[in-house]
Amino acid sequence: MPRSDVTRRQLLEIAAVTGGALVGGQLMPGASSPAAAQGYRSAPAPLDVVLRVNGAEHRLALDARTTLLDALREHLHLTGSKKGCGLGQCGACTVLMDGKRVKSCLNLAALVEGREITTIEGLAQGDQLHPLQAAFIERDAFQCGYCTSGQIMAGVACINEGHANSPEEIREWMSGNLCRCGAYDHIVAAIRDAAAVTGSTRGG
Template sequence: MSSDEITRREVLVLTAATGGLLAGGQLMWGPVSPAAAQDAASTPTPLEVMLRINGKEHRLTLDPRTTLLDAVREHLHLTGSKKGCGLGQCGACTVLMDGKRVKSCLSLAALMEGREITTIEGLAQGEVLHPLQAAFIERDAFQCGYCTSGQIMAGVACINEGHAGSPEEIREWMSGNLCRCGAYDHIVAAIQDAAAAPSATQGG
């Protein structure tokens, strides 16, 4: 059988039968040691990726598995977005993609080409804080601060989405952002204040 004749089903049957596997897009025949499999899987071809972050374009050469969070933190040194769980559960890594909130730890950087990404570093207008940043300070809406950039980015989206009509609504729509310090009452109050501010719907 030539490789041209191999169907997906046949690949599955063959790999199950022979102990071969697909690694790095290559079909490896016969029994494969774990080390060889790891080597093959850990050397994907780097990608050239153009990311637009906070209004500036950045050309990066990335492992295709790089998350948006790692691209902004490790490659662009924008460390305001935090890595909490790395599993999409805490919201510490929240950024805006075309104005919508995304968990950057779950987003592949290579899929962000052509998107406008806003991180906490891009929210203020020069020296002028976004109304929600100012409200967080005014309302003392953080303790350790680890969750704060994600809370603010999610809060901006929450306001822009029109989901900041009441404390209950804010709590529901901010439920994807956890705060280990338990500053929730202050965070909700800050979002309410910012939602009432004339220029709250900006930054995404």
């Protein structure tokens, strides 16, 4: 099914119906699936999706249910964005979309065509680290490292939004990103350092 023939509503209906069929089949193996009842007797044809990631365009054939996170990790092999809760609660999958932070596990890849996606792999300029990446190293702002890419992407947005004017403000605006290791003090310090370098504080 070509991408141009699918509306947003149709895409969501396909995702809902086929997803429901999988769940229904697991819970009631003998029952006829909702998908079959609506004529979806097999998996829908993949959609042609063009994603613009880190300045480059990628043409992919994706299942309608593919999240942006899975497209990045499984199809583009950009594994810096991590799978955590899958519910948008931990922030490990945070990326930038048109400069704004988003949880990539909550966005369908087919619905973000035309948007500029930036992942942790796209922050550095060659060998030159982004100021926040350098600050994370200097401040030892990570331990196991699993949440680090999401923390950095959210931190970049926090700075760009002008919400890095105090430790309290940073903590509030970074509250959607969890660190199981509890490195919050170091993360806050790294964001403060990077904000000072970039001058991205209110009135700075």
